[in-house]
Amino acid sequence: MTAALTVQGLTKTYKNGKKALSGVDLSVPEGSFFALLGPNGAGKSTLINILADTVKPSSGQVSFLGHDLFSERRWCKQRLGVVPQEIAFDPFFAPRDILKIMSGMFGVKPDIAWIDELLNRLELSEHADKNARQLSGGMRRRLLVAQALVHKPKVVILDEPTAGVDVELRKRLWGFMRELNANGTTILLTTHYLEEAEELCDHVAIINQGKLLTSQSMKGLLNTVGSSALVLEYAEDVANESLSKLTAFSPRIDANKIFLCLKKDASGQNNFNAAYQAAIQVLGEAQSVSVQNEDLEDVFLRLTNEHQS
């Protein structure tokens, strides 16, 4: 698969000495819906701002659709749309005018029909001719999204596009992004809504303290890094002594439930049978038996906690 973006050895040390990125390598496949995740201060915005040309990297290379991002800025900017995390635009213009002006800045003639569609899809039509100063925080964020899409870019990068957007609108905004992606636009975004990222994105990268922890397909991450547990539920609380007899499965007790970690072999099969047999030998038949799989949030928390320094 060709890459929309290839980041190699990207490093950023700010003037105050803060090292925000330490040699990040990342590849975003063309056509993917890619989540860049990380706790507060991980370096996500620094990475995005470097791609947007608002922050200068200390070292590293970025290839964008096969072109060098730093030496072929003009070519790249015409095909790239970025929604920054910080809201900044001239409040003296109306949204419709801002979108026309932005088209010019990207070197394209304003496409009035597309601008109307964007205003409509981002639910800004009734505010299109108001002074932008009168927009609420959620409306401003949506205007930023419209701004980044005005020149129909091949790749869109959004830094927390749904922060401050209410639940209903957020769902519709995600729906719109899904449509753009289905029509061939590569989407890279950051978000702290992990459940939504798991549902929507097909690729995921996790960074922590400026370092990349993992980057792969969402399915791959959940299948290989995500672990699962066998959960047996009993009528009465499970005795602590049983833990010592099941150490092979790193057991954990929560009142009348016992959790046993399942491991996968090279073929992806887990040791469900071995864990189940061992448990009923020690504890007898359970009232109910289930398997709990880690979701993206579990994997994210485990990986970022493991790498805390």
Ligand SMILES: Nc1ncnc2c1ncn2[C@@H]1O[C@H](COP(=O)(O)OP(=O)(O)OP(=O)(O)O)[C@@H](O)[C@H]1O
């Ligand atoms: N202009 C700057 N000067 C100095 N340090 C900075 C600057 N901008 C960011 N940092 C620091 O760099 C680190 C990474 O910040 P960054 O904004 O990239 O994180 P983030 O992953 O986007 O976090 P969040 O989820 O809170 O948006 C943080 O420690 C931050 O304090």
Ligand SMILES: [Mg+2]
């Ligand atoms: Mg940020």
